[in-house]
Amino acid sequence: MKRSIILSILCFSFLTGCSQHSEEKPVDYFSLIRPNFTGKTAYETTDFVEDYWRVVGNTGFNKTIYLIADSLQAAGYILEENAKTEDRLTYRIEKRAMDNQTWEPISASLQIAGEDTPLLLSETNRNMTYLNSVSTPTEGIKAEVVWIKSIEDLNNTSVKDKVVFAEMSVRRLYKLVVEKGAIGITTYDNPDYLQPEKNKTSIQFRRLSSQDNGNFWGIALSYEAKDKLKTQLQKGKIEVLVNIQTKRYPSEELTIVANIKGSELPDERLVYSAHIQEPGANDNATGVGTQLEMAKTAAKLFVENKIDFKRTMTFLWGDEIISTRRYIQENPERAKGIKWGISLDMVGENTAVTGGTFLIEKMPDPSAIWTRGKDKHSEWGGEVLKLEDMKPHYLNDFIISTFKEQGKYANWVVETNPFEGGSDHTPFLEADIPGLLLWHFTDQFYHTDNDRIDKVSQETLKNVGTAALVSGLQLINASDFFVHEQIQILKEQAINRLKDEIELTNKVKENGGSMSEESLIVMAWFDWYTESLNTLNDIIPDENKAAKQAIVEAQGELSSELRKLGQSLNDDVFKWKF
Numbered sequence: 001m002k003r004s005i006i007l008s009i010l011c012f013s014f015l016t017g018c019s020q021h022s023e024e025k026p027v028d029y030f031s032l033i034r035p036n037f038t039g040k041t042a043y044e045t046t047d048f049v050e051d052y053w054r055v056v057g058n059t060g061f062n063k064t065i066y067l068i069a070d071s072l073q074a075a076g077y078i079l080e081e082n083a084k085t086e087d088r089l090t091y092r093i094e095k096r097a098m099d100n101q102t103w104e105p106i107s108a109s110l111q112i113a114g115e116d117t118p119l120l121l122s123e124t125n126r127n128m129t130y131l132n133s134v135s136t137p138t139e140g141i142k143a144e145v146v147w148i149k150s151i152e153d154l155n156n157t158s159v160k161d162k163v164v165f166a167e168m169s170v171r172r173l174y175k176l177v178v179e180k181g182a183i184g185i186t187t188y189d190n191p192d193y194l195q196p197e198k199n200k201t202s203i204q205f206r207r208l209s210s211q212d213n214g215n216f217w218g219i220a221l222s223y224e225a226k227d228k229l230k231t232q233l234q235k236g237k238i239e240v241l242v243n244i245q246t247k248r249y250p251s252e253e254l255t256i257v258a259n260i261k262g263s264e265l266p267d268e269r270l271v272y273s274a275h276i277q278e279p280g281a282n283d284n285a286t287g288v289g290t291q292l293e294m295a296k297t298a299a300k301l302f303v304e305n306k307i308d309f310k311r312t313m314t315f316l317w318g319d320e321i322i323s324t325r326r327y328i329q330e331n332p333e334r335a336k337g338i339k340w341g342i343s344l345d346m347v348g349e350n351t352a353v354t355g356g357t358f359l360i361e362k363m364p365d366p367s368a369i370w371t372r373g374k375d376k377h378s379e380w381g382g383e384v385l386k387l388e389d390m391k392p393h394y395l396n397d398f399i400i401s402t403f404k405e406q407g408k409y410a411n412w413v414v415e416t417n418p419f420e421g422g423s424d425h426t427p428f429l430e431a432d433i434p435g436l437l438l439w440h441f442t443d444q445f446y447h448t449d450n451d452r453i454d455k456v457s458q459e460t461l462k463n464v465g466t467a468a469l470v471s472g473l474q475l476i477n478a479s480d481f482f483v484h485e486q487i488q489i490l491k492e493q494a495i496n497r498l499k500d501e502i503e504l505t506n507k508v509k510e511n512g513g514s515m516s517e518e519s520l521i522v523m524a525w526f527d528w529y530t531e532s533l534n535t536l537n538d539i540i541p542d543e544n545k546a547a548k549q550a551i552v553e554a555q556g557e558l559s560s561e562l563r564k565l566g567q568s569l570n571d572d573v574f575k576w577k578f
Contacts, residue, residue, distance in 0.1 A: 026481045029470040030405070032306055037297050037469065039462030041071075045289030046348060046461070047453050050281035053126060056319045057102030057251030064276050065254045068292055068317055069093060072258050075296040076303050088309070089299055091258040098253050100210040105129045106245040110186070110219050112232055113142060113239040119225045124201070127279060127449035130170070130185075130218030131207035133246055140243030143183060147233045148173070154180060163240055165229060170206060170218060184217045184242065188226035193379040195444045196223035202448040205279055217244050255318035257327070258295050260302060262311040262476065267337040269312035270472050271327070273424040274344045275320030280451030282443065284320075286348030290465045291315055297469060311339070311476040320345075325427035339538070340395055340475055341428030341435035347464040349440040350457035351413070356440035358464065360400055360416045363391040363429065363436050366524040368418040373504050375418055378441040382420030387524060392531035394486045395434040397493045399471055406467040412460075417441075434535075438464060478539045483547050486536055491554045494529035495561050501525055502565045509569065519566075526562050530555050 048067060052060020072091045073079070080092040108122040108129045120128045146159050148166045151173070160181030166173055167188050177185055190196040190204050206220045219242070221229065232238045262268065272294065274287035295315045301307045316327055324343075328335045349356045359378065362368075367375040368385040400416060407414035428435025445451045474482060505518040533551050540547045 027307070027473075027477070029307070029473045030409070030466070032301060033297065033466050033470050033473075034409075036300060037293060037462060037466045039293070039458040039460075039465065041293040041296060042286070042289040042348065042461040042465055043456065043458040045071075045292050046281055046285040046456055049276070049285035049288050050451075050453055053105055053279040054277050055103055055131065056253050056277055057098055058104040058247075060104070061102075061276050062251075062254055064288060065093060065256050065317070068256050068288070071292055072256075072295060072299075075299040077258055077295075077299060088261040088263075089259075089302070090261070091256060094255040094257065096253040096255075098251055101212050101248045102251040103132050103210075104247050105133075106135075106247060108219070108244045109140075109242070110225070111241040112229070113241055119228060119240075120203075120219070120222070125203050125222060125449050127203040127205040127447075128219055128221075129244055129246065130220060131205065132210050133208060133217035133219075133244055134211065134215050134248070135246050136217065136242055136244045138243075138245070140241055141183070142239055142241050144237065144239050145186070145229070145233065146182075147230075148177075151176070163242070165233065167226070170208070174208065178216055182216075184219070186219045186221055186229070186240075188221040188223070190223060190448075191379075193442045193444065194446065194448060199444060199448070199450060200224040202445065202450045204447045205449070212248065217242075219244070253319065255316070255323045255326075257317075258315040260298055260309050260313045262309050262313075264310045266312050267334075268339050268476075269314050269337055270340045270342070270475050271314045271316060271324075271338055271428075272342050272344060272468070272472065273316045273318075273324045273327075275323070275424055276317055277319055278447075279449070280445075280447065281453050281456050282346045282349050282354070282440065282445075282451050283447060284345050286346060286456060286461060287344035288317060290347050290461050290468070291317065291344050293461075294465050294469045294472075297465075298473075307473060309476055310478075312337075313472055313476050321424055321427055324424045325430070328427055328431045328433070335431060335433075338428070338431075338433050341425060341433055342399075342468060342472070343424035343428075343435065343437045343439075344464070344468065345423045345437060346439045346441070346443065346446075348456045348458075348461040349443060350455055350460065351440065354440065354443045354445055354455050356443035356446075357413060357415050358438075358440050358460070360403060360414065361423075361425065361437035361439060362396045362400075362416055362419055363393055363434060364389050364419040365392070365396060365528050366390065366521065368420075369524070370521050371418055373500055375416075378417045378420065380420050380422065380441055382418060385419065390524075390528060391429060391432075391434070392528045393434040393535045394490055394532050395436060397489050397532070398474075398486055399436060401489050402471045402474070403467045406463055406470070410459075410463050412463045438468060480544065480547060483536055483540055483544075484550060487533065487547075487550050487554050490529060490533050490536075491557060494525075494532075494558050497525050497529070498522065498558075498562055498565055502569065506569060522562070522566070526558065530558060533558075 054060040077089045077091040080090045083090045109118045110120040111118040144162045146162045164177050164182045164185045200223045203220050203222045274291040403414045425435040425437040
């Protein structure tokens with residue numbers, strides 16, 4: 001159904017509100033963005049960025065920052081220090097001192113003494129060297145390997161001047177083995193979702209604590225390398241030849257921020273955030289590239305006078321979570337104007353290869369407390385939240401509906417997952433700013449050295465970038481039409497959710513389950529949607545009484561629907577509750 005038809009229906013439903021703004025016509029942002037957002041810039045940027053093992057301050061991270069800066073400047077963005085008051089496309093590079101040195105891997109090899117072929121080489125496994133590892137002597141070292149099967153083994157085993165091998169997280173061992181004089185560690189702990197018995201050569205990257213004055217190193221093993229090492233250890237004492245070369249040096253932390261200044265409400269803004277650090281392609285070179293093409297496409301259409309920006313649109317690239325949190329916290333006045341935050345992380349997967357599904361990670365809603373029915377956590381998983389953790393807001397259903405529209409157009413699968421955290425959406429939520437995550441999971445190459453450009457799809461980059469930019473344009477230009485459309489979407493989704501929850505409740509009742517718990521779940525969803533409708537007041541001018549009344553009427557309809565659904569259960573608890 002065309003958007004104009006939908007809006008006509010909405011205007012009929014909210015006649016008073018729409019009649020006051022009959023001259024206002026909605027902009028079909030999809031028709032503007034789709035021909036201009038091809039995914040080519042996103043893909044080419046991803047290809048450039050993923051060549052580097054990126055951590056704050058190192059060569060790959062900084063080259064990415066300056067690539068973005070050059071691209072923004074070519075698109076018409078002006079360096080802030082050179083900008084005039086009337087310039088609306090600007091960018092800046094923020095530079096900060098670092099407490100620790102930066103790090104980058106150069107080369108590495110691991111070989112069992114007496115074997116002709118190395119067990120691992122960095123040329124084929126660039127994640128084998130633990131982040132923050134020091135270099136060995138240039139000629140390498142030779143040392144005995146000690147197999148530690150549990151923490152308790154360390155109490156009765158000498159590891160001084162030896163290499164520790166363990167099938168567990170280094171976090172449990174690091175401090176102890178350093179204190180006992182080990183010179184290095186080799187570990188294996190790939191999670192099942194990586195399908196290690198299938199992807200036998202994959203290594204998921206691991207890290208040590210920063211050690212500017214330390215001398216410890218670590219090597220992460222693939223499933224195949226782990227099996228070969230264990231086979232030799234089971235035969236008796238073995239030694240390994242290790243050669244690790246890394247660089248550690250003073251540097252500075254760079255963050256790049258671009259703005260398209262709003263014409264009417266410049267202090268109100270949407271912030272997109274994509275982190276640069278990580279060694280992979282999908283994680284997160286795809287987020288970097290997609291966000292860059294979004295910034296360039298938005299600038300192009302602005303310069304061509306095809307779109308305007310009522311509020312400010314901001315694009316931020318930096319260190320995951322840290323840069324976004326700092327952007328929010330360092331300027332309280334600016335933070336007051338951040339109305340929405342959207343994180344782009346792992347957004348370009350070729351799902352036929354990776355196995356991942358595109359997901360919208362929702363703001364905390366009751367599915368993060370009671371995950372049931374159609375809701376499903378990713379393999380990443382998430383802790384069970386509490387009612388006080390809920391973040392009711394229209395952003396969830398708005399973003400989902402917009403992405404579903406692109407999904408239908410492009411025959412592209414769009415799914416959701418309950419809140420789990422762990423990316424750049426969390427600082428927004430911590431600051432009580434609406435924020436969510438665009439990503440893919442489960443990915444059998446996540447954080448491994450097989451996360452390379454051959455796992456990336458330009459078509460996916462195009463779909464995510466198109467829907468993300470369209471969503472942003474609708475938000476920053478939100479008007480009466482937007483408000484009335486969201487009221488209708490929220491009301492429909494709320495009723496659908498309540499019907500689903502009542503159906504699940506009925507099944508629980510048939511099986512003799514607790515109706516008190518069920519009434520709590522249903523009421524949690526009712527409250528969440530009632531409060532989500534209220535959040536639309538944040539973008540409604542005080543004088544627009546009709547829109548505010550429409551919210552109240554929608555909430556009343558939800559109450560009536562809930563009462564009817566509750567009574568249909570013919571249960572004493574629900575009769576009393578509703």
